[in-house]
Amino acid sequence: xxxxxxVLAKQVVDPEMPAAAFRIDPDARQVVPPAxxxxxxxxxxxxxxxxxxxxxxxQGANITVISSGTTFALxxxxxxxxxxxxELVLLxxxxxANSVDSFFTxxxxxxxxxxxxxxxxxxxxxQASDWDNAQVPLGVAETLGMACITLGKKVDVQDSKVVVExxxxxxxxxxxxxxxxxxxxxxxxxxxxxxxxxxxMAATRKRPTVWTTGDLxxxxxxxxxxxxxxxxxxxxxDQDCEIIEGDDDIDxxxxxxxxxxxxxxx
Amino acid sequence: xxxxxxILVFGDAPDGQLASTAQELLAAGRSLADxxxxxLAVAVIxxxxxxxxxxxxAHGADKAYAVTSPALADYHPDLYLSAMQTVAAEANPGxxxxxxNNEGRELAPRLAFRLGVGxxxxxxxxSADAGTGRLLxxxxxxxxxxxxxxxxxxxxxxAAIRPKxxxxxxxxxxRTGQVVAFPVDxxxxxxxxxxxxxxxxxxxxIKLEDARIVVSGGRGLGGPEPFSQLEELAGLLGxxxxxxxxxxxxxWVPANYQVGLTGKTITPDLYITVAISGASQHMAGCSxxxxxxxxxxxxxxxxxxxxxYGVVGDWEKVIPAxxxxxxxxxxx
Numbered sequence: 001x002x003x004x005x006x007v008l009a010k011q012v013v014d015p016e017m018p019a020a021a022f023r024i025d026p027d028a029r030q031v032v033p034p035a036x037x038x039x040x041x042x043x044x045x046x047x048x049x050x051x052x053x054x055x056x057x058x059q060g061a062n063i064t065v066i067s068s069g070t071t072f073a074l075x076x077x078x079x080x081x082x083x084x085x086x087e088l089v090l091l092x093x094x095x096x097a098n099s100v101d102s103f104f105t106x107x108x109x110x111x112x113x114x115x116x117x118x119x120x121x122x123x124x125x126x127q128a129s130d131w132d133n134a135q136v137p138l139g140v141a142e143t144l145g146m147a148c149i150t151l152g153k154k155v156d157v158q159d160s161k162v163v164v165e166x167x168x169x170x171x172x173x174x175x176x177x178x179x180x181x182x183x184x185x186x187x188x189x190x191x192x193x194x195x196x197x198x199x200x201m202a203a204t205r206k207r208p209t210v211w212t213t214g215d216l217x218x219x220x221x222x223x224x225x226x227x228x229x230x231x232x233x234x235x236x237x238d239q240d241c242e243i244i245e246g247d248d249d250i251d252x253x254x255x256x257x258x259x260x261x262x263x264x265x266x
Numbered sequence: 267x268x269x270x271x272x273i274l275v276f277g278d279a280p281d282g283q284l285a286s287t288a289q290e291l292l293a294a295g296r297s298l299a300d301x302x303x304x305x306l307a308v309a310v311i312x313x314x315x316x317x318x319x320x321x322x323x324a325h326g327a328d329k330a331y332a333v334t335s336p337a338l339a340d341y342h343p344d345l346y347l348s349a350m351q352t353v354a355a356e357a358n359p360g361x362x363x364x365x366x367n368n369e370g371r372e373l374a375p376r377l378a379f380r381l382g383v384g385x386x387x388x389x390x391x392x393s394a395d396a397g398t399g400r401l402l403x404x405x406x407x408x409x410x411x412x413x414x415x416x417x418x419x420x421x422x423x424x425a426a427i428r429p430k431x432x433x434x435x436x437x438x439x440x441r442t443g444q445v446v447a448f449p450v451d452x453x454x455x456x457x458x459x460x461x462x463x464x465x466x467x468x469x470x471x472i473k474l475e476d477a478r479i480v481v482s483g484g485r486g487l488g489g490p491e492p493f494s495q496l497e498e499l500a501g502l503l504g505x506x507x508x509x510x511x512x513x514x515x516x517x518w519v520p521a522n523y524q525v526g527l528t529g530k531t532i533t534p535d536l537y538i539t540v541a542i543s544g545a546s547q548h549m550a551g552c553s554x555x556x557x558x559x560x561x562x563x564x565x566x567x568x569x570x571x572x573x574x575y576g577v578v579g580d581w582e583k584v585i586p587a588x589x590x591x592x593x594x595x596x597x598x
Contacts, residue, residue, distance in 0.1 A: 011294055013408075015408075015409055015547070019411070019532075019545075019546070019568055022408070022411050022412075024412055031408060031412065100414060100416060101380075101382075101384065102375070103379070103383075103384055104387075106379065109364055110355060126528065127423075127528070127546075129408070129409060130407065130408055130409050131408075131414075132377065132387070132388060132406070132408070132409065133387050134371060134388075134529065135375040135378070135379075135385060135387060138372060138375035138376045138379065139375060139376075139378075139379040141376070142375075142376050142379035142380055143379060146458075147458035147459050148343070148372070148376070148458070148459070149459055150371065150372045153521070163462075167521060168368070168464070169368055169475075169522060169530070170466055170467065170468045170522060171464070171466040171467035171468065171522065172465050172467070173275065173413060173461050173463065173464045173465065174461070174462045174463035174464075174465070175459050175460065175461050175462070176459065176460050176462055177459040177460070178458075181458075181459075185527070186528065187511065187514075187515055188514070188521045191515075192368055203349075211515045222382075224419070224422060225384075226378075226383060226384030226385075226418065226419055226420055227384040227385075227386070227416050227417070227418060227419065228416065228417050228418075228419055229414055229415070229416055230402065230415040230416065230417060231414070231415035232407075232412055232413070232414050232415075233412065233413055234411065234412050234413075235406075235410075235412070235413050237571050237572065239558075239571065239573065240574075241560065241570045241571070241572075241573045241574065241575070241576045242575050242576065243570075243576045243577070244575055244576065244577050245577060246581070248588070249577070249579035249580050249583035249584050250583055250584075250587040251587075252577045252579055252584065253577060253579070253583070253584040253585070253586075253587035253588040253591065254588075254591045255585055256559065256575060256577050256584075256588060257588055257591035257595060258591070258593050258595075259575060260536070260559070260575070261595050263557075265479075265536045265557055265597070266481070266503055266536065266537065266592060266595065
């Protein structure tokens with residue numbers, strides 16, 4: 001039986017953009033997406049797609065990618081399909097502008113997962129590179145009452161259970177759970193594969209399912225915000241760097257050592 | 267919940283000693299408790315917490331719950347959550363603080379969702395709003411490029427505090443408080459996951475998190491070999507070696523070398539960065555360093571905006587000369 005897998009993926013502003021391109025709108029309390037730099041699929045979520053594809057390669061799987069947001073760059077969000085995922089579901093609603101509030105996002109995602117009939121395995125990136133909340137996967141697991149294993153660097157399915165190599169501060173541990181289960185993965189899982197030409201062609205023909213909040217069955221009380229954003233600002237850096245100069249790099253290095261000694265740092 | 271008041275801090279006590287992260291939470295909690303004129307309670311969880319509750323009182327708590335069960339001998343998120351939920355119901359706090367350490371990364375969001383409330387994640391600073399008495403939390407977002415100030419709309423208000431952002435208070439054995447024995451009935455069979463193996467990949471020498479001096483290498487090193495030069499320099503300085511995520515993702519060093527947002531948080535006295543550009547995601551793990559040295563050939567690299575000392579130069583020339591001079595200085 002192919003494993004029925006769901007991957008949660010988010011569209012984010014490119015975290016590799018030059019620091020100078022990072023701007024916020026203080027009045028709207030939002031980050032202004034840079035004009036000439038396209039958004040990307042959150043890096044850890046690409047690791048999640050890769051983990052799902054490895055299971056698909058091994059024993060067969062049907063992979064549904066679910067994403068939530070206000071707007072989508074469809075060519076960007078189709079990347080998991082071109083890598084080899086099967087279905088794409090986009091939860092699109094202006095309400096997602098409040099992306100600070102993971103609770104809200106989880107209500108939408110879990111309602112969509114229930115509407116799709118549930119999954120054997122949900123794989124997520126450990127956190128999104130925009131709000132760095134690292135809450136949505138854990139909230140989905142709690143809300144759906146699923147077993148939850150975080151920070152995976154390897155994910156295997158063996159019969160009815162999932163076996164995960166989980167990062168620990170001094171190595172890793174092997175953790176298993178009966179499915180259904182939710183696993184978060186980290187960059188230590190390894191480079192996600194590149195889309196193949198055939199994958200890109202197939203993805204072009206696929207149409208995502210698009211739902212809004214109204215299409216989902218959610219108790220209104222659970223849509224009330226749990227977090228309020230009061231301010232968003234770029235922190236000031238007040239460090240004045242003392243550039244140690246010398247006749248050449250070797251001389252500068254010697255002077256650096258002497259300077260550190262003088263300041264009793266070494 | 268009505269009448270919820272006070273601050274509840276969750277602390278762990280491996281080997282019966284109150285963890286440093288718990289001491290940091292108590293420092294954060296104490297300042298909130300004093301500002302709000304409320305009680306600061308701590309819940310120490312384990313199978314046998316020894317005198318860690320008493321240590322917590324010396325570090326600022328007014329009340330300490332010794333939350334014990336034989337099922338809590340080893341950390342298991344499902345079982346610890348169950349204990350946390352039970353003690354939270356008993357203490358009925360207005361504010362809960364949890365360390366965003368390896369365990370807190372999963373416990374804090376899960377507890378918040380279980381209670382149906384919001385979580386201020388990865389906070390650098392928490393304070394009480396003078397007007398409303400509500401918790402205000404400063405937290406880095408976008409990899410540390412911006413700071414968001416957030417508050418929770420429900421009660422309890424929960425904040426996860428980034429380790430090493432609060433300085434523990436000095437222990438004062440003269441402080442008095444109430445220790446409450448709080449045995450909990452935990453069903454070990456309720457755990458939905460099982461740890462079947464533990465693999466240690468400990469680096470040799472001093473631990474990165476504890477080192478007073480750290481030397482880290484980044485993408486610009488170009489391969490794994492240069493790290494042996496960094497090991498030599500760190501060895502002379504009695505320090506440890508770290509790395510940026512780029513170096514880890516390239517497979518040059520193991521994952522537990524990684525300093526940064528998704529790696530380790532370090533606060534050494536001296537942090538020497540070699541061929542690291544200083545992306546905000548990296549700085550998130552080391553910005554508490556007392557002095558940062560930047561060695562990078564790109565004078566425009568962000569790391570020079572964060573460093574106290576900089577050398578604009580080629581690491582292949584700088585590191586051997588630096589190492590040699592350090593050898594002369596430390597052995598003379």
